[in-house]
Amino acid sequence: MTVKRFHDILVPVFLMLLWPLASGAISFSASDHRPRIVAFGDSLTAGLGVQADESYPAQLQRRLDGLGYHYLVINAGVSGDTTAGGLRRVPWILNNKPELVILELGANDGLRGLPVDQTTSNLRRIIRQLQEAGTTVVLAGMKLPPNYGQDYTISFEAMFQMLAKEYQLPLIPFFLEGVGGASSLNQADGIHPTKEGYKIIVEEVLNVLKPVLDSHNPPASHKRS
Numbered sequence: 001m002t003v004k005r006f007h008d009i010l011v012p013v014f015l016m017l018l019w020p021l022a023s024g025a026i027s028f029s030a031s032d033h034r035p036r037i038v039a040f041g042d043s044l045t046a047g048l049g050v051q052a053d054e055s056y057p058a059q060l061q062r063r064l065d066g067l068g069y070h071y072l073v074i075n076a077g078v079s080g081d082t083t084a085g086g087l088r089r090v091p092w093i094l095n096n097k098p099e100l101v102i103l104e105l106g107a108n109d110g111l112r113g114l115p116v117d118q119t120t121s122n123l124r125r126i127i128r129q130l131q132e133a134g135t136t137v138v139l140a141g142m143k144l145p146p147n148y149g150q151d152y153t154i155s156f157e158a159m160f161q162m163l164a165k166e167y168q169l170p171l172i173p174f175f176l177e178g179v180g181g182a183s184s185l186n187q188a189d190g191i192h193p194t195k196e197g198y199k200i201i202v203e204e205v206l207n208v209l210k211p212v213l214d215s216h217n218p219p220a221s222h223k224r225s
Contacts, residue, residue: 034072035216037209040086040093041104041140044175045077047198049187054195059202060209069213074098082108083122090129100212101130102205104140104175106160113148116155120163127167136216138208139164140175172208175201 039045039057047055057075064071074096078085086105093101103126109119130137141160144153164171176193178200179185185197193201 032072034070035099036072036074036096037100037102038074038076038093038096038098039102039104040089041077041102042081042108043077043079043192044107045075045102045104046079047075047077048079049189049192050195050198054198056193056198056201056205059195059198060205063202063206067210069210071099071213077104080108081105082112082114083119083126084109087122087126090126094130094133094135098135099216100136100138100209102138102140102172102209103127103130104142106156107142107144110142110144110148110156113152116152116159119156120159123159123163124166127163127169131167136212137167137169138172138205138212139169140172140205142176143174143180170208170212172205175204177201177204 037060039060045055045057047058052058052075055075055077057073057077061073064073076089076093076096078089081089083105086103103123105126106119106123109122127137127139139160141157141164143157146153160171161173163169174180179193179197182197183190185200186193
């Protein structure tokens with residue numbers, strides 16, 4: 001699939017960056033006092049095109065519950081969000097008092113061909129604000145189709161590795177590892193994962209997330225997969 005098709009599908013549909021609508025993605029009991037993991041991202045986090053309980057944050061919640069990790073996962077994904085939109089949402093994210101944030105933003109910047117320096121600057125500001133509030137950040141890397149040229153795609157991918165090193169962040173090297181490009185694991189648009197695709201993504205996330213959670217609060221016992 002070409003970047004042009006990605007762009008033609010995503011940009012007209014997702015230009016409505018009404019980030020206050022993100023509040024609709026959050027559903028939890030105020031009496032639930034478990035430490036919070038906020039999944040902060042775009043449509044890949046929101047779960048566009050699948051049922052709410054099939055999105056990666058919902059599936060991650062079930063996997064953590066099954067493994068004995070007592071955390072509350074909050075879905076703060078907004079379809080069409082860019083890093084600029086994410087930056088505007090940081091105060092709202094912090095209002096949820098997360099112990100940990102899984103930061104999955106940048107794909108829409110890349111699909112629009114926005115300058116990598118601009119995306120990098122926005123992600124830096126997001127990471128700094130989260131860290132200054134005492135929140136641990138796990139960064140999700142992303143890759144692009146090659147149609148914008150080798151220099152752009154290489155710089156875009158390297159951006160996540162650079163930021164992870166700069167801010168000493170746990171890195172999910174490629175959020176869509178094993179899913180991107182697989183027609184059987186993506187919806188008809190070829191972009192957004194199916195329920196089964198998100199299941200694979202959750203396992204990739206857990207590979208990075210479990211050591212972080214263990215270092216935060218080593219439990220007496222966990223059920224291991």
